[in-house]
Every structure is written in C-alpha cells, then in structure tokens.
Amino acid sequence: xxxxxxxxxxxxxxxxxxxxxxxxxxxxxxxxxxxxxxxxxxxxxxxxxxxxxxxxxxxxxxxxxxxxxxxxxxxxxxxxxxxxxxxxxxxxxxxxxxxxxxxxxxxxxxxxxxxxxxxxxxxxxxxxxxxxxxxxxxxxxxxxxxxxxxxxxxxxxxxxxxxxxxxxxxxxxxxxxxxxxxxxxxxxxxxxxxxxxxxxxxxxxxxxxxxxxxxxxxxxxxxxxxxxxxxxxxxxxxxxxxxxxxxxxxxxxxxxxxxxxxxxxxxxxxxxxxxxxxxxxxxxxxxxxxxxxxxxxxxxxxxxxxxxxxxxxxxxxxxxxxxxxxxxxxxxxxxxxxxxxxxxxxxxxxxxxxxxxxxxxxxxxxxxxxxxxxxxxxxxxxxxxxxxxxxxxxxxxxxxxxxxxxxxxxxxxxxxxxxxxxxxxxxxxxxxxxxxxxxxxxxxxxxxxxxxxxxxxxxxxxxxxxxxxxxxxxxxxxxxxxxxxxxxxxxxxxxxxxxxxxxxxxxxxxxxxxxxxxxxxxxxxxxxxxxxxxxxxxxxxxxxxxxxxxxxxxxxxxxxxxxxxxxxxxxxxxxxxxxxxxxxxxxxxxxxxxxxxxxxxxxxxxxxx
Amino acid sequence: xxxxxxxxxxxxxxxxxxxxxxxxxxxxxxxxxxxxxxxxxxxxxxxxxxxxxxxxxxxxxxxxxxxxxxxxxxxxxxxxxxxxxxxxxxxxxxxxxxxxxxxxxxxxxxxxxxxxxxxxxxxxxxxxxxxxxxxxxxxxxxxxxxxxxxxxxxxxxxxxxxxxxxxxxxxxxxxxxxxxxxxxxxxxxxxxxxxxxxxxxxxxxxxxxxxxxxxxxxxxxxxxxxxxxxxxxxxxxxxxxxxxxxxxxxxxxxxxxxxxxxxxxxxxxxxxxxxxxxxxxxxxxxxxxxxxxxxxxxxxxxxxxxxxxxxxxxxxxxxxxxxxxxxxxxxxxxxxxxxxxxxxxxxxxxxxxxxxxxxxxxxxx
Numbered sequence: 001x002x003x004x005x006x007x008x009x010x011x012x013x014x015x016x017x018x019x020x021x022x023x024x025x026x027x028x029x030x031x032x033x034x035x036x037x038x039x040x041x042x043x044x045x046x047x048x049x050x051x052x053x054x055x056x057x058x059x060x061x062x063x064x065x066x067x068x069x070x071x072x073x074x075x076x077x078x079x080x081x082x083x084x085x086x087x088x089x090x091x092x093x094x095x096x097x098x099x100x101x102x103x104x105x106x107x108x109x110x111x112x113x114x115x116x117x118x119x120x121x122x123x124x125x126x127x128x129x130x131x132x133x134x135x136x137x138x139x140x141x142x143x144x145x146x147x148x149x150x151x152x153x154x155x156x157x158x159x160x161x162x163x164x165x166x167x168x169x170x171x172x173x174x175x176x177x178x179x180x181x182x183x184x185x186x187x188x189x190x191x192x193x194x195x196x197x198x199x200x201x202x203x204x205x206x207x208x209x210x211x212x213x214x215x216x217x218x219x220x221x222x223x224x225x226x227x228x229x230x231x232x233x234x235x236x237x238x239x240x241x242x243x244x245x246x247x248x249x250x251x252x253x254x255x256x257x258x259x260x261x262x263x264x265x266x267x268x269x270x271x272x273x274x275x276x277x278x279x280x281x282x283x284x285x286x287x288x289x290x291x292x293x294x295x296x297x298x299x300x301x302x303x304x305x306x307x308x309x310x311x312x313x314x315x316x317x318x319x320x321x322x323x324x325x326x327x328x329x330x331x332x333x334x335x336x337x338x339x340x341x342x343x344x345x346x347x348x349x350x351x352x353x354x355x356x357x358x359x360x361x362x363x364x365x366x367x368x369x370x371x372x373x374x375x376x377x378x379x380x381x382x383x384x385x386x387x388x389x390x391x392x393x394x395x396x397x398x399x400x401x402x403x404x405x406x407x408x409x410x411x412x413x414x415x416x417x418x419x420x421x422x423x424x425x426x427x428x429x430x431x432x433x434x435x436x437x438x439x440x441x442x443x444x445x446x447x448x449x450x451x452x453x454x455x456x457x458x459x460x461x462x463x464x465x466x467x468x469x470x471x472x473x474x475x476x477x478x479x480x481x482x483x484x485x486x487x488x489x490x491x492x493x494x495x496x497x498x499x500x501x502x503x504x505x506x507x508x509x510x511x512x513x514x515x516x517x518x519x520x521x522x523x524x525x526x527x528x529x530x531x532x533x534x535x536x537x538x539x540x541x542x543x544x545x546x547x548x549x550x551x552x553x554x555x556x557x558x559x560x561x562x563x564x565x566x567x568x569x570x571x572x573x574x575x576x577x578x579x580x581x582x583x584x585x586x587x588x589x590x591x592x593x594x595x596x597x598x599x600x601x602x603x604x605x606x607x608x609x
Numbered sequence: 610x611x612x613x614x615x616x617x618x619x620x621x622x623x624x625x626x627x628x629x630x631x632x633x634x635x636x637x638x639x640x641x642x643x644x645x646x647x648x649x650x651x652x653x654x655x656x657x658x659x660x661x662x663x664x665x666x667x668x669x670x671x672x673x674x675x676x677x678x679x680x681x682x683x684x685x686x687x688x689x690x691x692x693x694x695x696x697x698x699x700x701x702x703x704x705x706x707x708x709x710x711x712x713x714x715x716x717x718x719x720x721x722x723x724x725x726x727x728x729x730x731x732x733x734x735x736x737x738x739x740x741x742x743x744x745x746x747x748x749x750x751x752x753x754x755x756x757x758x759x760x761x762x763x764x765x766x767x768x769x770x771x772x773x774x775x776x777x778x779x780x781x782x783x784x785x786x787x788x789x790x791x792x793x794x795x796x797x798x799x800x801x802x803x804x805x806x807x808x809x810x811x812x813x814x815x816x817x818x819x820x821x822x823x824x825x826x827x828x829x830x831x832x833x834x835x836x837x838x839x840x841x842x843x844x845x846x847x848x849x850x851x852x853x854x855x856x857x858x859x860x861x862x863x864x865x866x867x868x869x870x871x872x873x874x875x876x877x878x879x880x881x882x883x884x885x886x887x888x889x890x891x892x893x894x895x896x897x898x899x900x901x902x903x904x905x906x907x908x909x910x911x912x913x914x915x916x917x918x919x920x921x922x923x924x925x926x927x928x929x930x931x932x933x934x935x936x937x938x939x940x941x942x943x944x945x946x947x948x949x950x951x952x953x954x955x956x957x958x959x960x961x962x963x964x965x966x967x968x969x970x971x972x973x974x
Contacts, residue, residue, distance in 0.1 A: 209728065250658040250707050251688045252727030298754035415844060458936060459918075464844065548938055549659050549961050593658040593685055 030269055030276050031223065031231050032150050035101035036314075037135050038126060041324060041352045041364045044384025044398040046129040046432050046445055046479075053527075055119045056162075057536060057561055057579060059602070060172060060193050062117040062125070066145065068523050068538045068559070070127045071479050071501040074114060075516055078246040078594045080197050080213045082257075083115040087142030088129065088447065089475040089505030089517045091454075093404055094426075096132065096140035099147045100221075100235045102265060102282055103137045107304045107332050108339075110139055110407040116239055116259060120162070120174055121189030121219040123150040129479070130430045130447065133402035134350060134366040134382040141402045141426045141451065149235060151185040151223040152178065159609050166579075166602030170195035186222035193217075199597040201249070202587040208595070210253035210294070211246035215239060231269045238262050244294055248593040256294035261286045265308075275315035282308040302336025304408060322354040332408070339412040346372040360388040370403075370423075374411055378403055378425050396432035396445075401425065406467070410455055416466035424469070426451035443481040450474050472508040477501060491531045498524035516591075518543035518554070534563045547592045555588035557596075570609075577604040641716040641972045643676060648715075648967040649932060649943055650702065651960030652689045660690035660704060661960035662718065664969075665943060672957050674940075677702070677711065680718035687711065692965045694738035694745065696766060698973055701738055701745060708732045710747070712769060716972040724769050731771040732762055739784035739791050741810040743767065746791045748781035749774075750798040761793060763813050773813055777806050785828040785836070787862060790816070792836060794825040801843055805836075807865065817865050822856035827883035829890065831903050835868075836860040839883035839892055842873070854878040857892075857901075857908070871908050882922040884929075891924050898922070898929060898946075913951050917944065923966045924948070932963035 029036050038047065050069055058065035063083040066072045072095070076083040084092035093110030096103050097117075105112055119125050125147060132140035157179050164172035176189040194214035198207050218238040225231050239261040247253035265282035287303030312326035330346045352366040363385030370377035384398035406421040430447040454471035480500045487493050500522040505514045513519065520543035527536040537560045544554040561579035568574060578601065585599040646666040651674075653659035663674045673679070677686060687704035694701045700715030709725040709732065725731030734750040744763050751758030756779040765772045780798030784791055789810045795802035801824050807817040822840035829837045842855040854876045859869035873880060873894075880894040890901045897912035920934040920941070929946040933956075941963040945954040 247727060248656070248658055248688075250685050250727065251656065252708065292754050293752045296752055296755060298752060300754065459934075548654050548657055549940070 027271055030271060031225075032152065034148050034150070034233070034235065035098065035146065037101070037324070037352075038128065038146060038148075040314075040322070041135065041354055041366065042128065042384065043362045043364065043386035044396045044432075045132075045430075046396065046443060048127045048129075048481075050119075050125045050127070051123070053534075054525075055122070055125065056604075056606070057563070057577065058119065059581070060118060060170075060195075061115045062119050062145070063114040065119050065125065066114070066127070068525065068540055069497075069499075070523075071129075071499050071521065072127070072143075072145075073501075073503075073516075073518060073521055073542065075591050076115065076594075076596070077591050078208060078211055078248070079199070079597050080115055080195060080211065080243065081246060081594075082113050084111055085114060085142075085145075086505075086517055088449065088477060088479075088501075089503040089514065090142035090449070090451070091514075093139050093407070094141035094451075096136045096138070096144040097147070098136050098144050099237065099263060100149055100265065101280070102263075102284070102308065103139070104261075104263060104284060105139045106286055106407075107306060107334070108286070108302060108336075108408045110404060113259075116215070116241055116261065117147070118191050118193065118215075118217045118239075119147070120191055121149075121176055121187075121217070122147045123187075124148045129445065130398055131382065131400040131402035131426065131428050131449075133380045134352065134368045134400065137348070137370075138403060138405040138423070141404060141424075141428075141449065149187060149219065149221040151180075151187070151221060151233065153180045153182055153185045153223065153225065155182060156180050161607045162604060164602060164604040167600035168196050168199050168597070170197070170602065172604075183225045184223070186220070188221075189217075189219040191217040197246070199600065201595040202585065202598050204249070204595075206249070208246050208597075210244045210255075213241070213243040215241035215243075229271045231271075233267045233269065234265070235267075236262075236264045246594070249595070250593060254293055256291040257288065258291075259286065259288040272315075275313065278310070278312045278314075280308070280310040280312070282306070282310075284308070300337040302334070302338065304332060304334040304336075307331040307333075320356050322356075324350075324352040324354075326350050334408050334412070336408075338414055339408055339417065340414060342408060342412040344372065344374060346370060362386055370405070372405070374419060375406055375422055377405065377423050392436055394434040394436070396434070397430070398432075399427075399429045401427050404455075406455060410467045415464045416457070416460075418467050421455060421467060422453055422469055424451060424454050439486050440484045441482070443479070445479040446477070447479075448474075448476045473505060473514065474508055475503065475505040477503040477505075493527075493529050495527040496524070498522065513546060515547055516545050518545050520554075532564055532566050534565070536561050536563075542588075542590065550592070552589055552592055555586060555590075556584075557586055557588060558583045573608040575604075575606040575608075577606070578602075579604070642680070643673075643716050643718060643969055644971050646671070646969055647930065647943065648693065648700075648969055649959045649963045650690050650693055650965040650967070651941065652691065652705075652962035652964045653687075654938065654961060655689055655706060657961075658685045658688045658707075659961060660687040660707075662690065662702065663943070663959035663963070665957050665959075669945070669955055669957070672959070674958075674960050676718045677713070677720075680713075681720045690965075691735070692737045693967055694740055695967070696740045696745075699766075703735045703738055703747065705734055705736060708735065710735065710738070710745075710764070715969060722769050724764060724771070733758070733760075735762070736782055737784050738764075739786045740766070741786045741789055741791060744772075744810060744813075746784055746793075746808065746810070748777075748784055748793060750780060753799040756800060759798065761791070761808060775808060775813060775815065777815065778802060778804070781806075782826065783828050785830065786810070787830055787834070787836070790862075792828055794828055794838065796824050796826050796841075803840075805838055805860075819860060819865050819867065821858050821860075821867065823853055824855075824879075826881045827892075829883050829885040831885050831890075832888065833903075834862060835903075836862050837883060837885065837890060837903075839880055841879040841881055842876070844879060845877065852876045855880045855894075857883075857890075859903075873908065882919065884922065884924040886924045886926075891922075891929065893917075893919050893922050893931075898931075900948075913948075914946055919944075920962065921964050921966055925968055928954070930966045932959070932966055934962045934964070937962055 073086045085095045087095040097112040129143040160176040162174040172193045174191040197211035220236045223233045245255045262285045267280040270277040284306040289299045289301045291299045310328040314324040328348045332344045348370040350368040366382045380401045382400035387395045404424040428449040432445040435442045453469035460466045484496045505517040523540040525538040539558045563577040565575035649663040651661045688706035691705040702711040712721040736748045738747045747762040760774040782796035791808040805819045824841040827839045838858045842853040845852040854873035857871040882893040884891040898914040919931040921932045931944045934941045
C-alpha cells in the first residue's frame with residue numbers, strides 16, 4: 001500500500017494527474033463520485049442509473065425523464081406546473097431527493113417539485129427503490145432519486161452548447177463545460193428555459209392559459225487535489241424559477257409563483273490507508289413568493305435556510321468488514337407569512353456495517369437515530385443483502401424502518417401547526433431477483449410497506465385545519481423490469497427497456513386504494529442507432545386512478561425522436577434532434593381537469609467541442 | 610364513477626348537446642323535478658372543480674346528488690360553489706373560484722345563463738348574493754391578499770349583467786335585505802373586520818356603517834324587525850391579534866344602532882350560523898347547537914344538541930338542518946334534527962363539502 005502511494009505521489013509530481021490506473025479503485029471513487037454510499041452500502045437495493053443520452057432526450061424536467069424511464073408515478077398540475085411523485089404508491093413527501101449526497105427535500109412541505117429540477121447538467125440520475133432513511137434521512141420511504149455530479153480529474157477540456165426550440169414557443173439554451181488537469185477538475189452548466197405553454201386542450205375550445213414559465217439553472221462543481229491524500233470538493237446548484245400557475249377546465253389561473261433554490265456544499269475528503277474521513281458543510285436556501293393575482297403587488301412568501309455539517313468516517317476493518325459512521329448537524333431557520341420565524345437544531349447519528357461473507361454474498365446493516373427538540377424520532381434500521389448464485393441469477397433482500405419528519409408547515413403553520421406531532425414511521429421488506437443472460441436482464445421485485453402515524457390535515461373542533469398522526473397505510477406491489485442491449489452489426493445497436501409496476505396502496509381504515517395511485521403502470525423505450533442516426537420511441541401507460549368523488553381514466557402516451565450526429569472538423573461534433581411528444585395526440589389528464597399537452601415538436605441542436 | 614363518465618361525456622362533446630340532456634326524474638305528481646325539498650350546495654374541493662348541488666325531498670325518501678350536472682348533461686361545471694340566492698322561479702348559484710354565477714330554474718336546475726366566468730371580470734371570489742329592487746347584490750372578496758379591492762357587484766337581473774361595483778372594506782360575506790336596504794356583513798375574508806355596511810338598493814351607494822364585533826358571520830331578522838348580528842371573534846391564529854370570544858348583537862334598524870350586546874365568556878368561543886325561527890335564535894358553538902329566546906337577557910348555558918360538526922346550519926319549521934363536511938375530501942352529510950325533542954331524524958349523504966342549505970317549495974306556475 002505504502003509503495004502504491006509513493007508511486008502515486010511520484011506520478012503526480014511528474015504529470016500532475018490522478019489517474020484511474022494508479023489509484024486503488026475505492027480511493028478513486030472517493031475522489032470522483034459524490035456519494036459512495038449509493039454503491040457501497042446498497043447491494044440489497046434495486047438501483048437504476050440514467051445517463052447522458054437518456055437524460056438529453058427527456059425534455060426539460062426531471063418529471064418527464066422519470067415518468068418515461070422509471071416506475072415512479074407523477075401528478076402534474078398541468079405541464080411545467082408543480083409536480084409531485086408517488087414512488088411505490090407512497091405520497092409526495094415519501095420520495096427523498098438526494099443531491100450529491102445531501103437530502104434536499106423541502107423542510108417546508110417535505111417534498112421536491114420535480115419540475116424545478118433540470119436533469120441536463122448531471123452526470124447521472126439514480127433511482128434507488130425502497131426505504132433509505134438510515135443513509136438518506138427523512139422521506140426516503142418509497143425510494144430516493146439521486147442527482148450526481150462526477151468530477152473527472154484526467155486531463156480534458158470539453159464544451160457543450162445546446163439550443164432547443166419547439167411548440168408553444170418553448171426555448172431552451174444550455175452551456176456546459178467540463179475541465180480537468182490532474183489537480184483540478186470542474187464542471188459548469190448554465191441553462192435557461194422558457195415556454196408560453198399555451199397548448200390547446202384537445203376536444204375543447206380552450207387553451208392552457210396562464211401557464212407561462214421560465215427558469216434559470218446553474219450548476220458548478222469543482223474539485224481540487226490538495227495533496228495525494230486530501231481533496232477539496234465544492235458543489236453548487238442554483239435554480240431561479242418564475243411560473244404562472246395555469247387554471248383548469250373550470251377555473252382561470254391568475255396566480256404566479258416564484259421560487260429560488262440555492263444549494264452549496266463544500267467537502268474535505270481525507271484518504272487514509274484503509275479509511276476515508278469526510279467533512280461536509282452545506283448551505284441550502286429555498287424561498288418562494290406566491291402572487292394570488294399575478295398582476296398585483298400583494299404576495300405571500302416564505303423561505304427556509306438549512307445549514308448542515310456532516311462528519312463521516314468510512315473504514316475497512318478487515319477483508320470481510322467495512323464500517324461507515326457519520327454524525328450530522330442540521331440547523332433550520334424559516335421565515336414566512338404563514339409560519340413565523342421558527343428555528344430548529346437537529347442531530348443525527350448513523351452507523352453502517354458491511355459484511356462480505358463471500359464473493360457471492362454481501363449484506364449491510366445500518367442504524368440511525370435523529371434528535372430534534374420539537375419531536376422524538378424513531379430509531380431506524382436497515383438490513384440489506386445480495387446473493388449471487390452463478391453467473392445468471394442474483395437475489396436481493398432488504399428490510400428497513402424509515403421515517404418522514406413533520407415539516408415546517410405541519411409544525412409551525414399559523415393557524416393549525418401542531419407541535420405534538422411525531423414523525424411518520426414505516427416498515428418495509430423488499431425481495432428482488434435478477435436474471436441476466438448476456439445482453440438481456442430481467443428484474444422482479446416484490447415489496448410490502450406499512451406506514452403508521454401518517455400526518456393528515458383535518459379540521460379540528462374549532463374548524464381550523466390542523467395536522468395529526470392519524471393515517472395508516474399498507475402498500476404492496478410488484479415491479480418487473482426488462483432490459484436488452486443488442487449490437488446487430490458493427491455500427492448498429494438496438495436497446496430496449498420496459499418497466500411495469502403493480503401497486504396496491506390502501507388506507508388501512510377503509511381498505512380502499514389511495515387517491516392518485518394507479519394499480520397498473522408501465523413504460524417502455526426502444527432505441528436504435530445506425531451509424532450517425534439514432535431513433536427512439538418511448539411509451540407510457542398509466543392506469544386509472546381514483547380522485548375525490550370519481551376517477552381519472554387511464555391513458556397511453558408515446559414520444560418519438562430522431563437524432564443525427566456527426567463530426568465536423570477536429571473535436572467539433574454536432575447532433576441535430578427532433579422529438580415528437582404525445583405522438584398520437586392523446587387527450588389525457590394526470591390531475592383532474594388539467595389536460596396535458598397535445599402533440600408537440602421539440603427540436604435540439606447540440607454542439608460538442 | 611358517474612362523475613367520471615359524465616366528465617368524459619362532457620369532454621368528448623364539449624358541452625354542445627344541451628338539448629340532449631337526460632329526461633329529469635319526477636317526484637310526486639308534479640312534472641318538475643326538484644320541488645318540495647331541500648337544496649344543498651356542495652363546494653367541492655378547492656381547485657378540484659367538483660362543485661355540486663344535492664336535492665333531498667321533504668319526505669326524505671329521495672336523495673339526488675349532482676343535480677346541476679344531471680339537469681344540464683355536463684360533467685365538471687364549477688369550482689367552489691359557495692351559496693345560492695333565489696328570485697321567484699330562478700336560482701343563482703354563486704361559484705366562487707370559477708368567478709361566476711350559474712343562473713338556473715330553481716325547480717329543474719336547467720341552466721338559463723352564466724354570468725361571469727373564468728378569465729372574465731364580473732366577479733372576483735364572489736361569496737353571497739341578496740336580491741332587491743330587481744337587482745342582485747353579490748359580495749366579492751377581490752384578491753384575498755388585498756384588503757382594498759373588495760366590492761359588492763350589482764347584477765341587473767333582466768339582462769344578467771353586472772352594472773356596477775360598489776367598493777366596500779375588507780371581506781364582505783353574508784347579506785340580508787330589509788326594506789330596500791342591503792345589510793352586508795364584513796366578516797373580513799382572509800383578515801378580520803368588524804362592521805356591517807348598509808347599501809341603498811335605489812342609489813346603489815353605501816349609506817351607513819354599523820360597528821359590531823370581530824368577524825360578523827351571520828345576519829338574521831326577527832319578527833319585530835330587529836337585526837341580529839353574530840360575530841365569531843378573533844381566532845387564536847390571527848396575526849398580531851389577541852384571541853377574542855364572539856359576540857351577539859341586536860341592532861335597531863331604524864336608528865342603525867346596537868341596542869343589545871351579548872358577549873361570549875370564553876376567548877375561544879367562536880360561534881356561527883345564526884338562525885331565527887318563531888322568537889328563537891339558534892347558533893352553533895364548539896360542536897353544539899344553542900337556542901336562545903330573543904327576549905332573553907343572557908346567552909344560554911345549556912346546549913340543545915351536542916356532538917355535531919357543522920359546516921353550515923339552518924332552522925326551518927321545527928327542524929334543524931346541519932351540513933357536516935366530514936373529512937372535507939369525501940361526501941358530506943345533511944343531518945336533520947327534530948327541534949321539539951332535539952332528536953336526530955336522519956342523516957343523508959350529499960356532495961363534497963356541503964356548505965349551504967336552502968328550501969324549495971312548489972314551483973310557481
């Protein structure tokens with residue numbers, strides 16, 4: 001080991017490079033990958049990774065990327081409006097969104113609006129199914145979505161310009177830059193999107209009115225190798241959004257919503273012989289202004305700042321055992337028209353242990369305890385493992401307890417906020433099987449989730465809406481996944497992927513399926529490329545869902561696209577893309593009375609140099 | 610399910626087949642559907658577009674929900690139906706978040722016309738309507754966040770157009786007519802207000818303001834012509850305020866002065882839904898119904914009916930009708946009590962968020 005390090009030091013001194021060949025893989029991961037827990041302590045969990053080409057062809061928002069490429073179901077209040085997920089039949093605050101290792105679910109409502117995240121400037125988007133509160137904290141009940149930026153230190157300097165234009169006067173411009181010189185690495189992306197979003201409501205004489213949106217997203221990530229054992233990393237993301245909120249078939253939208261999110265984290269990574277020590281400091285800010293009347297100066301507002309400090313220590317104890325433990329401190333400070341100026345300091349302690357019984361059998365065990373002055377959190381645990389039986393068959397199993405802490409709104413809203421709430425608590429078990437034959441793979445997961453103490457807002461005795469821990473929900477389901485990549489000839493490739501989910505999510509009191517959870521949901525995508533030309537088709541079937549006093553019919557939507565890519569001179573590559581969304585011009589609503597866009601065209605020019 | 614089918618039909622036909630509306634069911638021997646019964650206006654969920662109207666026959670044997678949809682062969686037709694007003698055979702459904710009034714035949718619920726609507730400027734968060742001098746007076750909150758844009762819209766009932774808007778202070782809510790004067794309770798909307806304004810139905814101007822207590826939420830006239838105003842008081846969450854108990858005031862309408870005042874003893878007493886019948890006032894407080902004689906010098910101490918949860922309440926012909934919104938997400942209920950012994954007569958399922966109760970007699974022929 002010592003010799004290896006000496007060798008690295010030597011190499012660094014002559015080339016100034018950290019390169020994959022010289023460092024042990026785990027060390028390189030610690031430097032390049034923003035959150036190693038996803039890979040290292042998650043063998044028993046299903047993990048799906050979406051990268052470059054899939055991200056690039058998936059519209060403007062994380063919603064459309066995941067709706068067509070994962071089992072997560074979304075409710076959108078019209079295109080581009082507030083969008084919330086239901087992951088494995090759970091509610092909107094039961095999907096944690098993890099940005100480079102940090103949970104960014106809003107402390108205000110426990111959710112992320114998936115239409116405020118542009119996936120374009122991330123290296124990958126990972127979907128981790130099943131509970132993950134031990135590692136990722138509040139809200140990781142149905143699963144978690146991970147936004148990752150990798151830092152490549154190898155010598156490179158890449159630039160990318162993207163320009164898109166399409167129906168409803170939708171414009172998108174993106175500039176991305178990626179640089180590395182051995183000691184320093186950065187990636188930078190800036191994105192502007194706007195749309196009139198005035199699509200026609202099919203089968204009516206109406207249009208989507210008051211649905212205009214525009215937003216700017218900035219991502220900046222950098223890493224600096226201080227010494228061969230010490231690395232500093234910085235991640236930053238800004239989102240500034242301005243949306244009018246569209247109406248529906250029976251109301252006219254007249255409001256407007258501005259929201260700003262600024263997220264910054266700085267991390268010091270120190271590599272020991274067999275251990276990694278990390279110290280992370282983060283500042284998260286989110287603020288909104290809501291204008292009931294977009295033309296008026298009156299608005300309500302709110303913001304919350306989170307300061308986070310996390311110390312983590314990951315050590316290889318022996319060939320068989322590895323331990324990761326961390327201590328986190330979170331300070332929350334809010335200020336809003338409806339919840340005053342609450343402040344809170346929380347702590348959490350986590351320990352994860354990995355046991356590699358054999359090359360074919362690995363399991364992890366973790367526990368975590370959160371401490372908060374305003375409520376008592378449960379001790380949560382996780383146990384997950386994987387057994388690989390031969391080359392073709394693998395078995396995954398996980399069991400965990402997870403939680404969702406009461407939000408600022410739940411605790412401090414005026415009127416009604418309830419300081420007697422406890423976190424929602426959820427137990428689950430998940431069994432996964434994977435078959436793999438060459439280019440084809442098949443996954444089947446079955447799970448059961450029981451969530452208690454779910455927070456629900458109801459009018460109290462004095463007619464004031466107030467939350468209490470009343471609901472109990474039982475969820476079970478099956479998920480199937482089939483993937484195939486097949487090189488036909490030298491320059492031809494065909495890729496196919498299909499997801500299916502059967503979800504039963506019942507209120508234990510009524511035994512009835514929860515509102516807005518489809519029993520059946522499936523999507524599939526087919527990509528084919530021949531030399532310079534790529535074609536893709538993606539299809540979504542979303543089964544009927546119950547809504548208050550009725551039902552929304554199921555729907556099927558298909559998107560198709562073509563891309564032509566070629567090299568100009570030198571490094572300059574270009575690619576021209578054309579996508580037809582809602583190819584069959586289907587009328588569909590995914591929230592009652594809010595029709596989604598009719599057939600529309602989006603074009604895209606991509607330059608890489 | 611019915612709603613969805615109807616909604617789908619609406620979406621497919623785009624509302625063009627008015628003349629193909631289904632044949633109305635008949636009650637009794639009359640040819641008109643919704644005579645001799647109780648009308649319940651159900652708000653539906655805010656921004657869910659599922660407002661509805663329910664009908665319960667006086668003999669309590671027939672309950673029909675979604676009667677506006679049925680009568681007009683439409684699906685979703687409105688968001689947050691707040692209240693109704695009546696003028697002869699005509700009913701006016703005030704649909705707050707759809708910014709409109711649906712004008713219907715009150716006995717068939719067939720649509721006559723629509724005043725205002727989404728994206729139009731006639732109304733802005735309309736609440737209640739009173740009728741006087743051939744005109745409708747519709748209270749409007751304006752922008753809930755803006756305390757300075759509240760108004761009473763004056764509707765010409767011949768042309769069904771808004772002919773003028775009378776600015777008033779924050780939060781005009783319930784209205785009542787006496788002798789060509791409209792009494793408008795300024796409950797306060799999102800804030801809290803403390804007065805009743807008087808509008809002359811000839812000049813359409815504000816002629817007087819009576820200061821009452823915080824949050825006047827209901828108005829009643831007794832048989833001697835006195836106006837009773839019930840105010841809920843400030844709730845505990847009122848910004849920068851201190852919680853105050855409600856008050857009941859008796860107003861002499863000749864001098865427009867408060868002649869009697871009854872203050873509720875506890876600061877968390879927030880009464881509402883005042884009704885008057887035959888010398889008695891009824892109101893709702895903390896899950897109970899109280900009865901008070903108009904000649905009483907004190908508020909009653911004993912409740913008549915307990916263990917209820919009403920979203921609106923009214924009294925007629927010896928019976929008390931209370932709308933229970935239950936969980937505010939699924940169907941609500943109309944509870945009917947016999948006032949001679951305060952016993953529960955029946956509970957009937959109605960639409961989502963039932964918030965206003967009216968009575969239909971026999972159609973004028």
